[in-house]
Amino acid sequence: MSDYLNDLGYLSSGSQLRRIYEKLQVAGDKVYSQAGIDFKSSWFPIYHVLAKSKRSLTIMEITNQISFSHITVNNVIKELLKKGLVQIKSNPGDGRSKLISLSTKGFELLDVLEPVWLLFSDELKSIFEISDILLMELMKEVNVRLEEEPLDKRVLQKYFNYSVRNAKPNEFKEIGDIMVDVYSSLKGFPDKDEQPEYYKMLSNVGELTKTKGIEILVAISKQEKIGGAVVFFNDMKDYGSGGSATKELEACGFRLLAVDSKLRGQGLGKMLTNACIEKGRKGKYKKLVIHTTKAMKIAWTMYEDLGFQRAEDLDFMQGELPVFGFRLEVS
Amino acid sequence: MSDYLNDLGYLSSGSQLRRIYEKLQVAGDKVYSQAGIDFKSSWFPIYHVLAKSKRSLTIMEITNQISFSHITVNNVIKELLKKGLVQIKSNPGDGRSKLISLSTKGFELLDVLEPVWLLFSDELKSIFEISDILLMELMKEVNVRLEEEPLDKRVLQKYFNYSVRNAKPNEFKEIGDIMVDVYSSLKGFPDKDEQPEYYKMLSNVGELTKTKGIEILVAISKQEKIGGAVVFFNDMKDYGSGGSATKELEACGFRLLAVDSKLRGQGLGKMLTNACIEKGRKGKYKKLVIHTTKAMKIAWTMYEDLGFQRAEDLDFMQGELPVFGFRLEVS
Numbered sequence: 057m058s059d060y061l062n063d064l065g066y067l068s069s070g071s072q073l074r075r076i077y078e079k080l081q082v083a084g085d086k087v088y089s090q091a092g093i094d095f096k097s098s099w100f101p102i103y104h105v106l107a108k109s110k111r112s113l114t115i116m117e118i119t120n121q122i123s124f125s126h127i128t129v130n131n132v133i134k135e136l137l138k139k140g141l142v143q144i145k146s147n148p149g150d151g152r153s154k155l156i157s158l159s160t161k162g163f164e165l166l167d168v169l170e171p172v173w174l175l176f177s178d179e180l181k182s183i184f185e186i187s188d189i190l191l192m193e194l195m196k197e198v199n200v201r202l203e204e205e206p207l208d209k210r211v212l213q214k215y216f217n218y219s220v221r222n223a224k225p226n227e228f229k230e231i232g233d234i235m236v237d238v239y240s241s242l243k244g245f246p247d248k249d250e251q252p253e254y255y256k257m258l259s260n261v262g263e264l265t266k267t268k269g270i271e272i273l274v275a276i277s278k279q280e281k282i283g284g285a286v287v288f289f290n291d292m293k294d295y296g297s298g299g300s301a302t303k304e305l306e307a308c309g310f311r312l313l314a315v316d317s318k319l320r321g322q323g324l325g326k327m328l329t330n331a332c333i334e335k336g337r338k339g340k341y342k343k344l345v346i347h348t349t350k351a352m353k354i355a356w357t358m359y360e361d362l363g364f365q366r367a368e369d370l371d372f373m374q375g376e377l378p379v380f381g382f383r384l385e386v387s
Numbered sequence: 388m389s390d391y392l393n394d395l396g397y398l399s400s401g402s403q404l405r406r407i408y409e410k411l412q413v414a415g416d417k418v419y420s421q422a423g424i425d426f427k428s429s430w431f432p433i434y435h436v437l438a439k440s441k442r443s444l445t446i447m448e449i450t451n452q453i454s455f456s457h458i459t460v461n462n463v464i465k466e467l468l469k470k471g472l473v474q475i476k477s478n479p480g481d482g483r484s485k486l487i488s489l490s491t492k493g494f495e496l497l498d499v500l501e502p503v504w505l506l507f508s509d510e511l512k513s514i515f516e517i518s519d520i521l522l523m524e525l526m527k528e529v530n531v532r533l534e535e536e537p538l539d540k541r542v543l544q545k546y547f548n549y550s551v552r553n554a555k556p557n558e559f560k561e562i563g564d565i566m567v568d569v570y571s572s573l574k575g576f577p578d579k580d581e582q583p584e585y586y587k588m589l590s591n592v593g594e595l596t597k598t599k600g601i602e603i604l605v606a607i608s609k610q611e612k613i614g615g616a617v618v619f620f621n622d623m624k625d626y627g628s629g630g631s632a633t634k635e636l637e638a639c640g641f642r643l644l645a646v647d648s649k650l651r652g653q654g655l656g657k658m659l660t661n662a663c664i665e666k667g668r669k670g671k672y673k674k675l676v677i678h679t680t681k682a683m684k685i686a687w688t689m690y691e692d693l694g695f696q697r698a699e700d701l702d703f704m705q706g707e708l709p710v711f712g713f714r715l716e717v718s
Binding site: 059060061062064065066067068069070071072073074075076077078079080081082083084086087089090091097098100101104105121122123124125128171172173175176177178179180181182183184185186191193194195196197198199201202203206207208209210211212214215216318319 | 390391392393395396397398399400401402403404405406407408409410411412413414415417418420421422428429431432435436452453454455456459502503504506507508509510511512513514515516517522524525526527528529530532533534537538539540541542543545546547649650
């Protein structure tokens with residue numbers, strides 16, 4: 057039999073999954089409805105986890121157990137709550153999360169559901185068991201692969217194919233806009249009203265390159281889309297920080313690393329940092345100096361992963377904001 | 388790695404499909420969004436069919452090509468129309484259906500989408516290709532199996548496990564209600580206002596069994612749920628129709644076959660008919676006589692499939708309604 061989707065090969069894998077899932081879901085709902093059981097196929101895995109758990113669970117625990125998205129689990133819990141099948145209590149261990157368990161009504165339903173599930177299980181086996189190949193094991197493996205590295209990351213890396221080069225003057229304005237956007241939305245970082253001069257500097261970041269020895273590097277896509285930028289200082293006297301960093305000898309540094317908020321998770325920050333490290337190595341410096349703040353958690357972790365060492369002697373206060381120094385040996 | 392769903396075996400196949408599909412859909416939408424392409428993963432198969440078709444297509448044609456549900460295709464077409472990616476024209480060959488094709492804007496988008504699809508295809512291959520087992524072929528086979536016999540039908544047959552027996556007096560009222568419900572909702576069949584006496588007879592169908600030789604058979608589930616019923620006449624003089632049927636010799640007959648509208652498609656009508664045929668055979672009759680109307684299309688086809696022959700000599704008018712006779716040899 058000709059099958060349009062199968063002819064499309066791997067590109068249709070999502071659509072093929074969907075049409076099968078759709079048929080199973082519709083069939084499941086028909087069975088529950090005709091058997092007079094007030095239950096939905098889409099509730100199954102979440103209800104099952106709760107029914108078999110010996111204690112209350114958080115949304116996150118359910119999500120982790122079945123590898124569903126947080127939003128799907130959340131929506132199903134809402135539907136179960138509406139039907140009185142679950143009860144939700146506040147979590148004494150964590151104010152932000154809730155503890156979910158089946159209600160008495162929810163547990164009573166289990167006696168009705170289990171005989172039906174046995175019938176489903178038999179029929180699904182006869183549908184999914186194809187020769188001696190374990191389709192179920194293959195699906196498990198596919199899920200693991202998707203958990204390990206999301207498909208969007210894989211595709212976007214190739215689609216954008218970002219690389220780093222020096223920024224062109226006509227790109228300075230957009231780079232400034234990205235920096236303002238990134239820094240102003242950092243939680244715990246001073247906003248425009250608190251440090252207007254700082255934001256003015258960000259907005260006109262291109263001006264810095266008028267000083268010989270200051271460069272702006274951009275992460276630029278195949279499509280010439282700016283993904284992020286960083287300011288590199290060949291001479292620490294221009295670094296412009298508080299503290300003793302500007303007196304650092306045989307050192308280069310970078311500041312104002314920013315990645316377009318819509319492009320997070322694609323490794324652009326790391327790519328820009330590595331480009332700076334590379335410049336440091338080629339420039340025969342002994343060390344690369346940077347600063348960060350507590351608000352920049354992702355960057356902080358990345359710097360540590362790349363081998364940067366905390367340098368308390370470089371710490372300073374920017375207004376009321378503590379700024380923390382790091383060094384990396386590059387010689 | 389422990390996997391809650393995998394531990395549930397085949398029962399979790401739907402949930403396993405869903406979590407994979409969910410990840411692919413979210414990833415696809417992220418890629419389109421970040422690449423600045425106004426497109427959604429869920430549109431893919433329908434858009435693709437339209438883009439590659441050399442002519443306009445009906446919803447039904449699209450549905451058949453990709454084996455998606457009618458409702459899903461319909462919803463996606465609505466979204467594509469909203470975005471101006473398709474155009475819809477009335478179908479000169481069939482007033483009830485519409486002809487759908489990509490708009491100029493829709494075709495222009497294809498040039499943007501195709502390079503991205505190539506990247507998706509490569510990545511999906513690396514995810515779905517597991518050793519030399521063709522997961523895609525297995526999914527195709529699963530879809531074919533679900534198309535051939537819907538899962539709900541398989542499960543419900545075993546869940547209800549319907550059989551036929553004589554109705555008990557305490558079931559007469561419910562049988563009457565089912566008959567009124569079925570006949571009053573038949574399109575083209577007289578309603579209560581037009582033939583009040585007929586509906587009164589249906590409602591009190593149990594009364595008929597006071598006449599020796601008239602029996603009511605019910606399709607009854609394992610749970611003692613009534614799925615449908617039929618009135619069997621051992622003596623045609625009691626048959627109560629117009630025309631010459633009541634004078635038929637060496638014949639038995641049945642009338643008022645009705646199946647609960649919520650239980651359609653499970654073969655209950657056929658089961659009741661076969662029970663009547665069986666009674667006819669055991670009762671040493673030569674023929675089984677029935678009547679039906681144009682409004683009862685499904686029944687008409689079933690009777691023909693079971694070997695009933697049209698008998699024009701048994702036709703009659705019930706008020707303004709033409710009623711058509713059939714005979715089946717049972718000796």
